[in-house]
Amino acid sequence: MTTSQALSIINHWLHPHNADNETALLPNDAQEPEQPIKSSSGCAGYQVGTGTILHQQQKLVEQVNEQLNLPTELQLMFDQTLDNLTHWLHLLPAHPQHHCEPAGAVRHALETAFWSVTAMQQIHRDHDLYPDQRRAREPLWRLMAGVAGLLYDCGRMTSCLVVQQPSSKQAEEQPAELSIGQWPAFEQALGSWLQQHRITNYSPHWKQCDTNPEKPLTPEYTAINLLLLPQLTPQAFRNALQPDGDNGTLWQTFISALTGQKTGHGVSQIINAVELARLKSVKLHFVRGEALNQIMKPAKTEGQPETGKDDELKWLEKVISSLHSEDIKWAKDSLLLPWPDSAESENLPEPDILLKQWNQRGWIRPVGNLIIFRRNGRTVIALQPVISQQCKQWLPSGSFAEEYSEESAGESAGESAGEQHDQ
Structure with a gap:
């Protein structure tokens, strides 16, 4: 995907009611050079469902939900987005160098969501509203930050990973109608694709992946988040972030956070916080092996002096x-x-x-x-x-x-x- 295509997609989502933006370029329109492919570890196939994957991350899911502290209606929107993302990514790893285990992508997404919500609660916003109006919108801001963190890295993972049909030996044993080629990463959830073709195990492969996970994500990757947005989030969520009478702050902050590009009324600090949350998940993986160790640590006590080692x-x-x-x-x-x-x-x-x-x-x-x-x-x-x-x-x-x-x-x-x- 070229930079101009990425910007076209971002503009389409920032102004969803603009008739001139009804069509956005898809990554398939861009001719990309062949890249070396690196094999990843094998994963179980369609027999592993979304519930099983999330059950393995139950402790982390509970921590994220506790931090979100949402009313039931908004919590259902987050849960549905998490279910959709898990179904889409299945057991994919997050990166060749971090969260490399099966379902590492889902774990990395949950950690990024946790740190996004944590950071967002320290950021002032809605300065032009009365205190009671600000309080009423607090759950929406937490939901927005959680979903932005959850989806922020999905564009890179889907564009850098290839899941192909089984090996030639396995393919020979399958009927001709099951010659399936490659997972259409932007069109169909991996879980559905595996189920449709009854694939019992698969090996994801890396291609064109930036070898430095601590570099900020580029627009070529983050714009793909917007391509996946309608398939990963419920319509109710998108409606909730665009309430009547709103000046677009919630929605534009969300889109800007997903793409890392400040536009319109987006709150810059929250946009930066989502990228920093991703980096924190990456860095803590290298330091501790898993960021949950840090999530479970007690927060700074009120009145605690600033000290060094x-x-x-x-x-x-x-x-x-x-x-x-x-x-x-x-x-x-x-x-x-x-x-x-x-x-x-x-x-x-x-x-x-x-x-x-x-x-x-x-x-x-x-x-x-x-x-x-x-x-x-x-x-x-x-x-x-x-x-x-x-x-x-x-x-x-x-x-x-x-x-x-x-x-x-x-x-x-x-x-x-x-x-x-x-x-």
Whole structure:
């Protein structure tokens, strides 16, 4: 797709009632050079349905829905869009370098939606409206940001991935009428195509894919989002973003966010936030292996001071150096700290703030899915082995350190799970 074609499609959707824009160029109109194709891992076929795929992402879906906090009518619009997108992408990966696993594309889309909604809620908009009018539109803004994040990368994935008919050996075993060629990525959902041709497994292949996933998406990719928009979103959603009497802010922000192109009354900060949400999903995949680890981390506490790692290390050193000998316990390679007793000092931030900061640094080692658990009637936290080794230099000299097994820690955690704070 050329840049002029991409801009033509964007203009068509920004002004949907303009008769001059009734037809938009499709990617099939552009003659693109042949690109090398890179094979991806194999995926199960039509027997895997949308419900199964989303069930595997249930925890992340729940986090997104919690962040959206939509009334039932709007939640149904988001759910239908998610179902349509999952049916369209099926088990495709997101990129050769990140979210490469089956259904990685759906997971990446959900993570981008989560971070889009999170960022949007910190952005001021509707300045010209009365407070009660702004409050009434809040759910629409959250819905808009969630759907924009959900669909933002789908154009690149559908245009860069090829799903072909089964191998020649498999094709020979099929009737002639099932010689199916290649998945028409812009015309039919992959789930429907697999079902129609009864394909039990397939191997997606990458072509013409930008090898740097941290570069912003180009209009050639984002314009394809608009080609897929009528097939992925319900009409009720498109109507909801164009209410009577609105100056077009919601709709134009949505279209601009999908394409990364600021136009009309679009809110620039939200448009940028969707691209940053995609990048955050990518970067956290490389850092943690999956962005859900970051999504599940506690948010910054109100009143929490801006600190760097050096400050947090100094506070950790103060906590460790103040321990009494009888308080020093180990679980294998993890140092245990009585909590919050060991952090209660006028020279330290509040224990809850310290715990959140250390957890965000990855210094806390959960036991039985808890970051605070009981041992011998006392609440404690466990530090990760690496930071525990660093803490040894700050322990009081000649201190006695009692060791006990991680299994016993897990048992203690399990017995007292109802009494403790979950992460």
